[in-house]
Amino acid sequence: MKATVTVMLKPGVLDPQGEAVRRALHSLGFEGVEGVRQGRVIELDLAAQDRAAAEESIRAMCERLLANTVIESYRIEIA
Amino acid sequence: MKATVTVMLKPGVLDPQGEAVRRALHSLGFEGVEGVRQGRVIELDLAAQDRAAAEESIRAMCERLLANTVIESYRIEIA
Known part of the structure; x- marks a missing residue:
């Protein structure tokens, strides 16, 4: 049986990794990105x-x- | 507009992080876990x-x- 677990920082918790990605995207010209949150997915x-x-x-x-x-x-998803 | 990008190692690419999680789960008694792959999710x-x-x-x-x-x-999912 396959399952997927997605782990994200709770809203309000500072996400420096996501913020770094947002800045990097801006510097590449993707100005339309307003926010980025990064998490883990475990299969x-x-x-x-x-x-x-x-x-x-x-x-x-x-x-x-x-x-x-x-x-x-x-979040748990079972296939 | 919200979008989710899921990034996983391709099949066949060694995943030491996933393997470490699998071993840790085994050592906690979760013997039924046969394989673990870990990736990133970017919202x-x-x-x-x-x-x-x-x-x-x-x-x-x-x-x-x-x-x-x-x-x-x-994999890209647009909400």
């Missing part, structure tokens, strides 16, 4: 067959390792 | 109103800055 290949169990397991992975829930939010 | 806030023009512009950003197309592939 998981799971042995589990049960969808509900997989989602619960992925949620535990996010809470324990994949995301820093103080400053980051995560 | 763009664009002034453009025209969808086709925005997509073309984002494609140029990917080719010039956001992705290293030798080893990475990218």
Whole structure:
């Protein structure tokens, strides 16, 4: 089973990486870019067959390792 | 207009970051994780109103800055 976890900084948390990308895009002439936020995407290949169990397991992975829930939010998509 | 760019290493390209995550998950007891690939997600806030023009512009950003197309592939989603 394939799953995708997207981890983004929560709104309001400063994103220096995204800001650096925005500036770099401006300096390349892409003036129409008003904001950039950068996050991580983690694709998981799971042995589990049960969808509900997989989602619960992925949620535990996010809470324990994949995301820093103080400053980051995560979204789980199961294919 | 909001757009999301997802940048992943191409299949076959070694992903040491993903492999480190896989090992860390195993050591936390998540034995069912067979493979992990890690990539970047970039959320763009664009002034453009025209969808086709925005997509073309984002494609140029990917080719010039956001992705290293030798080893990475990218996917564009416009909200």
